[in-house]
Amino acid sequence: MSLVSSRHRTIARLHYRTMNTTEIAVIGAGPAGIAAAVTTAEAGAHVTLIDENPRPGGQYYKQPPFAFDTRTERWRQRSLPLSLAENIQHGRELLAGLNHSRITVRPNTLVWNITADRVLDLFAPEGGSRVQAKRVIVASGAYERVVPFGGWTLPGVTTVGAAQLLLKGQGLLLGQKILLCGTGPLLQLAAAQLLDAGAEIAAIVELHSRTEFLGQGLKLLGQWGKLGQGMAQQKRLVEAGVPIKYGSIVVEALGENQIEGAVIAKVDSNGHPLAGTEEKIYTDTLCINFGFVPATELTRLAGCEQYFDSHFDAFATKTNDELETSVRGIFAAGEVRGIGGVEVALLEGKLAGNAAARQLGYAAKANGHDPSTSQPLQREWQKARAAFESLSGMFAVKRDLFQSIADDVIVCRCEEVTAGARRDAARAGAQQLNALKAWNRCGMGRCQGRVCGPIAAQIIASETGANLELVGMLTARVAMTKCACGGAWRINWSSVSQIARVCSTS
Amino acid sequence: MTALSKCVPTLERGVPFTITVNGQAIEAYAGESIATALLAAGHRAFRKSDAGDAPRGLFCGMGICFDCLVTVDGLPNQRACMTEAREGSDVRVSET
Ligand SMILES: Cc1cc2nc3c(=O)[nH]c(=O)nc-3n(C[C@H](O)[C@H](O)[C@H](O)COP(=O)(O)OP(=O)(O)OC[C@H]3O[C@@H](n4cnc5c(N)ncnc54)[C@H](O)[C@@H]3O)c2cc1C
Ligand code: FES
Numbered sequence: 001m002s003l004v005s006s007r008h009r010t011i012a013r014l015h016y017r018t019m020n021t022t023e024i025a026v027i028g029a030g031p032a033g034i035a036a037a038v039t040t041a042e043a044g045a046h047v048t049l050i051d052e053n054p055r056p057g058g059q060y061y062k063q064p065p066f067a068f069d070t071r072t073e074r075w076r077q078r079s080l081p082l083s084l085a086e087n088i089q090h091g092r093e094l095l096a097g098l099n100h101s102r103i104t105v106r107p108n109t110l111v112w113n114i115t116a117d118r119v120l121d122l123f124a125p126e127g128g129s130r131v132q133a134k135r136v137i138v139a140s141g142a143y144e145r146v147v148p149f150g151g152w153t154l155p156g157v158t159t160v161g162a163a164q165l166l167l168k169g170q171g172l173l174l175g176q177k178i179l180l181c182g183t184g185p186l187l188q189l190a191a192a193q194l195l196d197a198g199a200e201i202a203a204i205v206e207l208h209s210r211t212e213f214l215g216q217g218l219k220l221l222g223q224w225g226k227l228g229q230g231m232a233q234q235k236r237l238v239e240a241g242v243p244i245k246y247g248s249i250v251v252e253a254l255g256e257n258q259i260e261g262a263v264i265a266k267v268d269s270n271g272h273p274l275a276g277t278e279e280k281i282y283t284d285t286l287c288i289n290f291g292f293v294p295a296t297e298l299t300r301l302a303g304c305e306q307y308f309d310s311h312f313d314a315f316a317t318k319t320n321d322e323l324e325t326s327v328r329g330i331f332a333a334g335e336v337r338g339i340g341g342v343e344v345a346l347l348e349g350k351l352a353g354n355a356a357a358r359q360l361g362y363a364a365k366a367n368g369h370d371p372s373t374s375q376p377l378q379r380e381w382q383k384a385r386a387a388f389e390s391l392s393g394m395f396a397v398k399r400d401l402f403q404s405i406a407d408d409v410i411v412c413r414c415e416e417v418t419a420g421a422r423r424d425a426a427r428a429g430a431q432q433l434n435a436l437k438a439w440n441r442c443g444m445g446r447c448q449g450r451v452c453g454p455i456a457a458q459i460i461a462s463e464t465g466a467n468l469e470l471v472g473m474l475t476a477r478v479a480m481t482k483c484a485c486g487g488a489w490r491i492n493w494s495s496v497s498q499i500a501r502v503c504s505t506s
Numbered sequence: 507m508t509a510l511s512k513c514v515p516t517l518e519r520g521v522p523f524t525i526t527v528n529g530q531a532i533e534a535y536a537g538e539s540i541a542t543a544l545l546a547a548g549h550r551a552f553r554k555s556d557a558g559d560a561p562r563g564l565f566c567g568m569g570i571c572f573d574c575l576v577t578v579d580g581l582p583n584q585r586a587c588m589t590e591a592r593e594g595s596d597v598r599v600s601e602t
Contacts, residue, residue: 052569054590059568065590067520067537143570153573155550155563156510162567162587170542171517175510197514257561258550284510413565413573416557446572451565 022048022104024356025120025133027111027298030058031094031342032334033139035349036356038097040137043357046102048131050122052110056098058141059161060342061091062169084168084193094346114138114302116327135329135356138299138317139349142292142335143450145314147182147401148419150409151253151262152288160190160289173199175285179262181205181250182289184395185230190287191242192233201242202283205264207271207290207398209247216394249273249401250286259286271398291395292339293454299336300476302327308469311392312339314454315473321378323352331356339395340388347381402458411459412452414445422456426463432472433457449474509548523593528601534591541567541574541586544599552576552586554600 024040026033029051037049049056057063098105106124113121120131144159151157156175160182163174178194179202180187191201206213217230237244247266251273254261266277292314296306299317304325307318316338323331333352334345354377357363405411407420422436430436436456437444445452457471513519520536525543534543541564544552551561552574565573567587574586577598586597 052588064517065520065537067535068517143568144566153555153560153562155552155561158564159566162564165567166511166542166545167514170538171514171519172542172546173512173514174545176512198512258563413562413571414556416555446575447570450570 019119020129020131022046022131022133023360024048024135024137025050025118025131026137026139027051027114027120028058028139028141028334028336029053029056029105029107030139030141030334030345031060032141032336032345032349032352033058033137034061034094034098035346036137036139036331036333036353037103037349038100039350039353040357040362041100041102043354044102044362045357045360046104048104048106048133049098050106050109050111050120052108054107056095056105056107057091059165060345061087061094062165063091063095064169064171068171084196087168111298114298114330116303116330118329134360135331136302137331137333137349137352137356138302138304138325138336139332139334139345139352140295140298140336142294142339144288145290145293145397145454146288146451147249147290147397148405148409148411148455149250149252150406151255151259153410153413154253154255154259155257156255156259156284157253157286157288160186160287163194163285163287164190167193167197173197174287175283176200177202177283178285178287179203179205179250179281179283180287180289181262181264182291183207183397184289184291185391186289186291188230188233188237188244190289192236195236195240195242201237201240202281203243203245203264204237205245205248205250207247207249207267207401208394209269213246213394216391248277250288251278253286254280259284262286267398267401269398271401272404290397292335294336294338295450296336296473297448297450297476299325299330299332300473302330304330304332306473309338310469311389312395313397313468314339322355323348324355329359338385339392340385343384344381344388347377347384351377351381397458399458399462402455402462405459411455412445414447414452417452419459422459423463426460431460431464431466432470433460433474434472436460437474448476509546510550511545511548513546525591525593525595525597527597527599534595538591539587540576540578540584540589540591540595540597543591544576544586544597549599549601551601552599 023045024047026037026049037047040047055063109122109124111120118133118136122129144161166172177200248264250262251265252263253259261282263278265273294316304327305318306315309316317332317336319325319332319337325332331352333348405419409419411419453474460471461468524531525534532547550563552563562573565571569588575583576586578584579596
């Protein structure tokens with residue numbers, strides 16, 4: 001069931017003159033969405049691939065803007081860091097598949113609403129539009145999980161992904177001396193990339209102890225390629241003298257107007273910081289990543305059932321083996337249906353593409369697989385998924401970590417709600433995420449709970465002893481709210497506030 | 507202002523032009539986001555927090571956190587990380 005109100009519909013009617021149609025709409029042009037688009041097009045369907053970014057690629061295969069690489073013969077191979085070269089090459093190969101007569105790519109286009117009957121509301125710089133699709137594949141990816149500490153709102157403190165995306169997509173090194181904190185293999189990968197690009201790495205602060213971390217790494221033994229990659233990275237970091245502080249966390253970022261340093265501390269096996277182990281590290285940039293959380297707001301808006309993925313402590317979109325969600329005709333692929341990494345995302349894109357095309361009567365061979373018997377692909381997928389899930393321990397956050405966040409630490413960056421206020425509300429009865437909204441506007445700010453929702457859920461869980469599944473998730477809202485001033489309608493996502501002008505003048 | 511963020515030579519940048527930040531001209535290149543241009547020019551704080559007076563800047567870098575909001579050509583609350591810099595863009599930030 002869509003949550004769009006009749007008033008929203010009226011506004012939309014005012015604005016849209018025509019409704020476009022497409023056979024298959026794919027939302028999100030990351031690895032999953034690209035694979036899905038190519039597969040459906042090869043099977044014979046016409047597909048529209050929509051993404052908010054200027055170029056397809058998603059987070060992993062982020063591409064620099066066209067304006068960057070037209071002047072010369074694109075990348076200067078000589079100075080390209082090794083750790084990035086492979087990524088860029090793979091991305092290019094994948095993107096080449098989009099040059100297909102049946103694929104229409106719509107970049108710079110945000111999907112701000114979706115209904116169960118597959119009507120999408122789009123916003124692009126040239127204005128709003130509406131598309132009716134026969135089938136929809138949602139491949140909206142994931143966000144980074146963050147564990148807050150004092151000073152994390154200071155300029156110069158970002159997610160690890162932000163530093164990676166700026167480097168890959170904009171050729172910009174975020175800082176000169178960079179401290180990375182969190183958990184999982186991404187930290188070391190990102191550190192190697194930033195190092196290769198010329199940054200000094202102040203340290204990598206990894207939540208898990210060395211034994212825990214390497215124990216997880218051993219599970220890679222069955223996957224030689226990955227193990228090799230991981231070892232090469234570690235060697236690179238060790239050779240460069242990068243300190244890796246296992247079993248530690250950042251407890252505070254220091255600085256007035258921007259970050260100047262950080263205090264780190266060792267933690268016990270439950271993630272509780274140990275008094276007396278504090279250490280100060282000078283740094284001009286601090287990047288955080290504690291794994292990922294699926295970006296499910298579109299599938300929630302469409303009314304698709306969600307499930308709690310205990311491997312990664314997060315809600316994700318439920319599908320059957322054909323990757324169709326509980327809403328007929330809407331499929332989900334990639335990280336939106338569970339954290340799984342790039343290989344899984346690519347395979348899921350193909351599977352969803354095959355299934356969606358088949359529902360429309362296309363049965364041509366795609367990707368060398370007969371869509372009517374996608375068993376080999378299915379098996380490959382199950383194997384890749386199991387392999388990734390076996391690594392989930394690397395991303396696991398420890399619950400005491402949330403207990404030890406000081407009461408005065410801001411948890412919600414938009415509304416500036418503190419951990420203490422969250423705890424008070426939880427003790428007073430707000431034991432579910434949606435209830436917390438009424439207490440202290442959790443999830444009501446501009447980010448709509450994308451950053452603070454998962455943190456708030458962990459804080460409630462650690463305060464009340466409830467499990468995360470029961471704490472639940474926030475109800476998705478259409479990205480449109482009534483503007484407090486003047487009564488004009490405007491899109492909540494600020495980049496599209498132009499709609500307000502269009503609507504209020506039409 | 508010394509910039510901590512630096513352009514890396516791995517990427518050939520686009521056509522250079524100027525944009526203004528609070529009226530002062532800074533260099534930017536075609537294809538850059540406003541966040542990139544600001545950071546490369548040494549601006550790390552883009553705005554003040556809503557309730558308090560705390561400096562805020564780029565955080566997620568992918569358009570979801572809304573902490574990088576700036577005013578562009580008179581239009582408030584634009585995400586610097588998702589908005590492309592254009593020749594002559596008039597950007598307003600709240601410095602600390
Ligand atoms: C910042 C970041 C860095 C990462 N780095 C690595 C790494 O180094 N190594 C690794 O193995 N994995 C990494 N990952 C995990 C990686 O994202 C996945 O393995 C893989 O990219 C998932 O592919 P996907 O297609 O599911 O989603 P994504 O690649 O995330 O693509 C989703 C796309 O959907 C678009 N989108 C979402 N909602 C909308 C909407 N409403 N309207 C329009 N477009 C929308 C987004 O703009 C995005 O381009 C990273 C993830 C993130 C978030
Ligand atoms: S940095 Fe998060 S929206 Fe721009």
